[in-house]
Amino acid sequence: MGVRVSDVLDLDVMKEAVVHTGQKDLAHKLIEWISVIEVPVENFVRKHEFVLTTGMGCEEDPALFRSFVEDVIQSGATALTVSTGRYVSNIPRDVLELATTHNFPLIEVPWKTRFSNVIHDVLQTINEQNEQKRQKAENLRQTLTNSVLNGSSLEELMDLLYEATGIPVAISDDEKNIRANCDFDSTVIEALNDEGDILVERLEKPDVPLAEHPLYHHLDQYNVDGKMCYELTIFSNNKKQGYLLFMPEKPAELNWFTMHALEHGLTACALYFLTENAVEMTEIRLKDNFVLQLAKDGTPLDAKMLSKGELLGYDLALPYACLVGDFRVVEEDDPTWDDAQDQPGRSSLHSLNYYVQKEVTHASQQLERKTMSSFDEGEVIIFLEIEENGYQETVNHFLDMVERRLHDQLAHVYFAWGVGLHNQGLQSFYESYHEARTALDIHTEEHGFGERTFFEETKVNRLLMNVASNDSLIKMVQETIEPLIEYDRRRQTDLIHTFMTYQKYKGNVSQTARALNLHRQSLLYRLRNIENLTGLTLVEADDSFLLELSVRLWLLKQFK
Structure with missing residues (x-):
């Protein structure tokens, strides 16, 4: 001063x-x-x-x-x-x-x-003049703070800063996307974002007349095709939120008042992002709770729920399929562990939630479909807008997009999905969720992770679940399948999976061998082993049915 x-x-x-x-x-x-x-x-x-x-x-x-x-x-x-x-x-x-x-x-x-x-x-x-400048800086600080608290936009904050300093200013988010611009040269912004052929040089020591000012140590200065641009990083809640950019015509403009004005502008922007994050988190929490209420509380879909959904931006009158996903994280002894360690969010459900929600939003925008989603202790719940006829194609396309992009970021995480559709009655969302959850449970019990199961494809398994409580039936199952279980345990083989694959391809040896990546003679050896251990003949329809029934019931029983 x-x-x-x-x-x-x-x-x-x-x-x-x-x-x-x-x-x-x-x-x-x-x-x-x-x-x-x-x-x-x-x-x-x-x-x-x-x-x-x-x-x-x-x-x-x-x-x-x-x-x-x-x-x-x-x-x-x-x-x-x-x-x-x-x-x-x-x-x-x-x-x-x-x-x-x-x-x-x-x-x-x-x-x-x-x-x-x-x-x-x-x-x-x-x-006297120093006091006037201090008071002017204090008035600017109060004006900027009050503007944030009163809901002003970043553009309005930059207008206030520009009016006070006369220096072109701009605000970008942490990915260098411009959020507000007040007379700032757009070509410089493009160059800082590595767009175009303009040369950008970062100066080791920023050129300002007040190097003793505390803000000096946080300044970055760039020479952009002969134009000098300064940058300050905006932090709030221990997280980088974006950047404050400014372009004085000459360094002499960065006097005591201007440096203090920029410092107050930086604080106001940090407060703005903090407020914005708080609002977003509150909205996310409200939406999460609403989707969980629809899925798990059995709340009737009455006028009150429709109105509440509308306030949150949801149209509950549309037809939705419910997708429920569980995930598995690669363990340290897994062959893919080395790749997984470099991936983000590997030990945090919160981080996983962020990535899943991000990709759900992206896929819904690409397909122009409404979605409602939540993340509840590792369980992903998504309601996806569909057309009831041929809805499976829409669901598969949607999940393909989500999983493909998720795998690029979270290579160590594997999902299994259950899908349900129950679009009638006041509890249609509740029923759809439970159908999807049932389909997922049946799928993971039999096959583990990495596939999708639609509820309508589980009729046989649901029937088996209803009869699995019969003690005499369970005893017969155990007597039939126990030799296979014991053999697999001792020899570290998988005869049960071999048999179920054989059944899937209706006894076609060539197709089964290809699916299991086995030589034909190796498959035939395994099939003879199964017959010897169980005393059943696989070409006999009754024997084949008995063994498949026993395997299915055993698989279901394992996870009860």
Whole structure:
């Protein structure tokens, strides 16, 4: 902070002052302090100081006086005022030429001008103007903070900052997408985003006149095709939220007030993003709870629920299929563990929720389908808008998009899905969810992860689940399948899976061998092994049916 030389020269105490050199920059040069210095200068003068001298000690030595003036200039002082009449009668020509060469203001006052009066009036002016600037900065801080609290947009915040500083400003999010722009050069934004062929050079040390300002250590400066751009990172809630960009015409514009204004702007932006995040989290929480209520509470789909859904942006009158997903994370001894370690969100349900929700939103936008989703302790629940005729194709297309993009980010996570559709009655969402959950449970019990099961495809399994409580039937199952179970356990084989694959392909040996990636003779050896262990003949329809029934019941029973 400080006052201009021209402001000091307007004071009554300086009315008899004569400016000999440096006249053209008097309105721009700032004075932050005032002092009286005589020979020698050494390190007693600091930058932006208004120096007063009588020239004492130089009266008999013009060369010493010239050296004294040169030292004052080299110290970074703003101006030198010489009291003439006792020690210095007239300012020598070579001294005036020296000051002119450096465009340095050299001022003469008569001997009768009291330095004590000059010091008093200059310090009073500096203090008054500094207080005005402090108050102006404080008013800007309050205005920006109140604007955020009153719901102003980022564009409105940037307008306030631009109005206060006169410097073009812009706000981007953490992915460098511009959220607000006030007179900022769009070509510079494109270059910073690595768009186009414009060369961008990052300066190691930002060029600003106030390097001692705390904000200096957080500045990044870029040379974009000859244009200087500064950048400050916006943090809130221990997370990088975006960037504050500004482009002064020259570094000198980044004075005390401007740096404080930018600091207040940075704080206001951090508060804005914090508020925005809080609103988003509240909305997500409300939506999560609403979807869970639809799926698990059996709340009737009455006018109240329809109205509540509408407030959250959901149209409950549309037909929806319910998709329920469970996931499995690769363990350390899994062959894919090394790849999984570098993937984000590997130990956090919260992170997984974020990625799933993100891809659900992307897929729904691409397919132009409405979705409602929630994430409940590792269970993903999605209601997807469908057309009832041929809805399976829509569901598969949707899940293909979600899983493909998720796998790129979370290679260690595998999903299994159950799908239900029950579009009639006041509890259609509740019924759809339970159908999907049932389909998923049946699927994972038999096959593990990585596939999808539609509820209408589980009729046989649901029938088996109803009869699986019969003790005599269970005993028969155990007697039939126990030799296979024991053999698989001892030999680390999978005869049960071999048999179910054989049944899937209706006894076609060639298709079964291809599906199991086995040589035909190896498959035949396994099938003979199954017959020997169970005492059943697989080409006999009754024996084949009994063994398949036993395997299915055993698989269902395993997970009860």
